[in-house]
Amino acid sequence: MRILRTTFTAAAALALWQGVASAQMHHQHGSDAACNEPELRCATKVTPAFAADGTLWLAWMAGGKISVASSGDVGKSFSRPVAATPEALDLDWGPDARPKIAIDGKGGIALAFSIFRDKAFNGQVLATRSDDGGKSFAPVRPITAGKESQRFEAIGFDDNGALFAAWLDKRNRVPAREAGRKYEGAALFFASSSDGGASYSDARMAIDNTCECCRIALAFDPSNRPVVVFRNIFEGGIRDHAVIAFRDAATPGEPRRVAVDDWQIAACPHHGPSLAVSPNGTYHVTWFTNGKARKGLFYAHSRDGGGSFSLPLAIGQANRNPSRPSVIAGPNGLAMVWKEFDGERTTVNLMTSGDDGESWSKPRAVAGTADSSDHPLLVADGRRTYLSWMTKADGYRFIPIGDES
Numbered sequence: 001m002r003i004l005r006t007t008f009t010a011a012a013a014l015a016l017w018q019g020v021a022s023a024q025m026h027h028q029h030g031s032d033a034a035c036n037e038p039e040l041r042c043a044t045k046v047t048p049a050f051a052a053d054g055t056l057w058l059a060w061m062a063g064g065k066i067s068v069a070s071s072g073d074v075g076k077s078f079s080r081p082v083a084a085t086p087e088a089l090d091l092d093w094g095p096d097a098r099p100k101i102a103i104d105g106k107g108g109i110a111l112a113f114s115i116f117r118d119k120a121f122n123g124q125v126l127a128t129r130s131d132d133g134g135k136s137f138a139p140v141r142p143i144t145a146g147k148e149s150q151r152f153e154a155i156g157f158d159d160n161g162a163l164f165a166a167w168l169d170k171r172n173r174v175p176a177r178e179a180g181r182k183y184e185g186a187a188l189f190f191a192s193s194s195d196g197g198a199s200y201s202d203a204r205m206a207i208d209n210t211c212e213c214c215r216i217a218l219a220f221d222p223s224n225r226p227v228v229v230f231r232n233i234f235e236g237g238i239r240d241h242a243v244i245a246f247r248d249a250a251t252p253g254e255p256r257r258v259a260v261d262d263w264q265i266a267a268c269p270h271h272g273p274s275l276a277v278s279p280n281g282t283y284h285v286t287w288f289t290n291g292k293a294r295k296g297l298f299y300a301h302s303r304d305g306g307g308s309f310s311l312p313l314a315i316g317q318a319n320r321n322p323s324r325p326s327v328i329a330g331p332n333g334l335a336m337v338w339k340e341f342d343g344e345r346t347t348v349n350l351m352t353s354g355d356d357g358e359s360w361s362k363p364r365a366v367a368g369t370a371d372s373s374d375h376p377l378l379v380a381d382g383r384r385t386y387l388s389w390m391t392k393a394d395g396y397r398f399i400p401i402g403d404e405s
Contacts, residue, residue, distance in 0.1 A: 038063035038083060040396055045098035048379045048388040048398070052105050056381075056398070057134065059101040059111060060390070064088030066099045066113055068134055074386070075398030084128050084137040090116045092123055092151060095270045096215040098375075102197075104157045109134055110197035112143060112153045112165060123151035125167050129197040144191065144203040146171045152272070154218035154228070155197075163193040164226045164249055165200060168212055172205075185233045186212035190226075192249045206252035207232070211239045215272030221245070222281050227306070229258065229275045229285050237264050241273050241287050243306040256306045259298065261291030276329040281305070282356050286315065286325035286336060297322040297338055301357040316340055316349060316363065328378035330385035335401060337366070337376045337387060345369065348376045348389060350401055366401055369394050 035042035043060035050056055056071040058078070066085045069078040091097075092114035099113040109130040114123045125143040130136060144150065148171040155165045169189040176183035187208040191200040211231035219227050225246050232242040232255060241258040263269075273287040283302040289295060298312040316322025320340035327336045334353040339346055348367040351360045367376070371393035378401075379386050387399040 036063050038065040038067050039081065040067075040069065040078065043374075043390055043396070044093070045374055046388065046390040046396060047098050047101050048377060048386075049101045049103050050379060050381045051103045051107055053107070054381055055107075056379075057101060057103060057109065058388075058396075059084070059099040061091050061099055061113070064091060066091070066111060068101070068109070068111070068130075070134060071398075074381075074400070075396075079134075082134055082136070084111050084130075085140055092116055094121075094151075094213075096152065096213070096272050098215075100153055100155045102155045102157050102163065104161045104163070104196055105159075106161070107133055108196040109137075110155055110157070110163055110193075111137070112155045112197075114151045114153060117149070122149035122170075125150040125153045127155075127165075127197055127200070131196065131198075138198065143167070143200055144169070144189070146189075146203060148173060149186075150189075151212075152215050154216050156218050156220065156226075158220045158224040158226075158249075160224055161196070162224070162249060163197050164190065164218070164220075165192070166190040166206070166216060166218055166226070166228050168210065168216065168230075169203070169205075170212065172208055183209075184237075185209045188216070188228065188230055188244070190228075190246075190252070201250075204250070206244055206246075207242075207255050209233050210242075211269070213268030213270055217273045217275035217285075219275045219277040219283075221277050221305070222279060225249075227275065227277060227283060229273045229283075229287075231269065231272060231287075232257075237266055238291075239263050239265055239269060240289070240291065241285065243275075243283065243285070243302070245306045253306075258285050258287065258309050259289075259300060259312045260293055261289035261298075261312075262293045263289050263291030265290070271323065274325050274327045276327045276334070278329045278334070278356055280356065283309075284327050284329065284334060284357055285309070286327045286338075288323060288325070297325050299325075299327070299336065299357070299360075310357070313360070315351070322349075324375040326376055326378045328380055328385060330378070330380040331382055332385065334360075335378055335385050336360070337378055337401075339373070339376060346373055348387060350387075367397060367399060 042062040153167040297315040369391040374390035
C-alpha cells in the first residue's frame with residue numbers, strides 16, 4: 001500500500017496479498033466471511049504487547065474500529081473488548097498497515113493507527129491513550145498537524161518511559177512540485193512524547209525521499225536511543241533497506257544501507273522490514289527483496305551500530321513464497337518467524353539463535369492454516385517468547401515458542 005499513487009497499484013497489491021495469502025487469516029475466535037463487527041473474531045490485523053506486570057494486551061482493527069482487550073493468562077482468555085475509537089473510521093487496510101500499541105512501565109497504553117482521508121489513499125496517523133488500564137481512551141487526535149498524507153507509523157516506549165513515534169509523511173511533495181522539482185516517495189518523520197502519548201512534540205524530518213509504501217521497524221538500543229529500519233529510495237530508483245540510529249530522541253544519525261539488493265522498482269513492494277536490538281546492542285534485521293543481487297527473505301546483523309552489516313542470510317524455501325518476517329531478541333535468545341505457502345496451506349516457520357545471530361537452528365513449522373491470515377508477530381515477556389497470529393479459519397492464536405527460564 002502506498003501513501004498515495006495509483007488506485008491500480010493499491011488494488012493490485014491487495015489482490016496479490018489476498019491471493020497468495022488466501023490459503024492463510026476453529027478456535028473460539030474463528031471469523032466468518034461476512035464478519036464486520038468490532039470483535040476479535042472479525043479482526044484482520046492484531047497487534048500484541050506485554051505490560052510490565054505480565055498482562056498481555058491486544059489491539060486490533062475490525063468493523064471500522066480499533067479495539068483492545070487484555071489477558072492475564074497469556075492468551076487463554078481475554079477481557080471484554082474496549083473500543084478505542086467510538087466511531088467507525090476508514091481504517092488503512094493495506095497489507096503493511098496495522099494498529100500499533102505500546103505500554104509504559106506504569107501501565108499507560110498508547111495507540112497509533114492510520115486512516116484513509118480519500119480515495120487516492122492519502123492517509124492520516126491518529127493517536128490516543130489510556131491512563132486507566134484500558135478502561136477508556138482519550139479522544140483520538142492527529143499525531144502531527146501536517147495535512148499531507150501520513151502512513152506506516154511506529155511507536156514505542158523506551159526504558160525511561162519516553163514515547164517515540166516515526167512515520168512516513170508526504171508534506172514535502174507539494175513544495176517540491178511547486179518549485180519544479182521531481183519528488184519521489186515520502187519523508188521519514190518523527191516525534192516524541194513525555195506524557196505517554198497525551199501530546200507529541202513538533203514533527204521533524206529524519207530523511208526525505210524514502211519508499212512511501214512499506215511499514216517501518218522501530219527498536220531501542222541499550223542506551224534508549226531509537227533505531228529505525230525502513231525501505232529507502234537510493235540513486236536510480238533502487239528500493240533497498242536502510243537504518244537510522246538516533247543520537248537521541250531529537251537527533252537522527254546518518255542513514256546506513258543494510259544490504260545492496262539492487263531492487264529497482266517504480267511501484268510499491270508493500271513489504272516492510274523487522275528489527276530487534278540485543279541487550280549488547282547488536283542490530284538484527286529481516287527483510288524481503290526482489291532485487292537483482294538477491295531475491296526472497298533475508299537476515300543480517302550489525303555489531304557496530306549500523307555502520308556495517310553481515311552478509312545477508314537467505315531465509316525460507318524460495319519455492320514457497322517466504323514472506324512477512326518478524327525477529328525478536330527474547331529472554332532466551334533470538335527468534336525469527338515468517339510465512340510460507342505451499343499452494344494449499346500457509347505455515348509459520350521458526351528459527352532460533354543462541355549466539356546473537358552467528359548461527360541459526362533449522363527451520364521448523366510452528367503453526368499453519370488453510371485460509372487467509374495476518375502477518376505472524378513475535379512478542380515476549382520476561383520468561384518466554386510467543387507467536388501472535390490472526391487467522392480467518394482458526395481465529396486468533398497465541399503460541400509459546402520459547403522455553404521457560
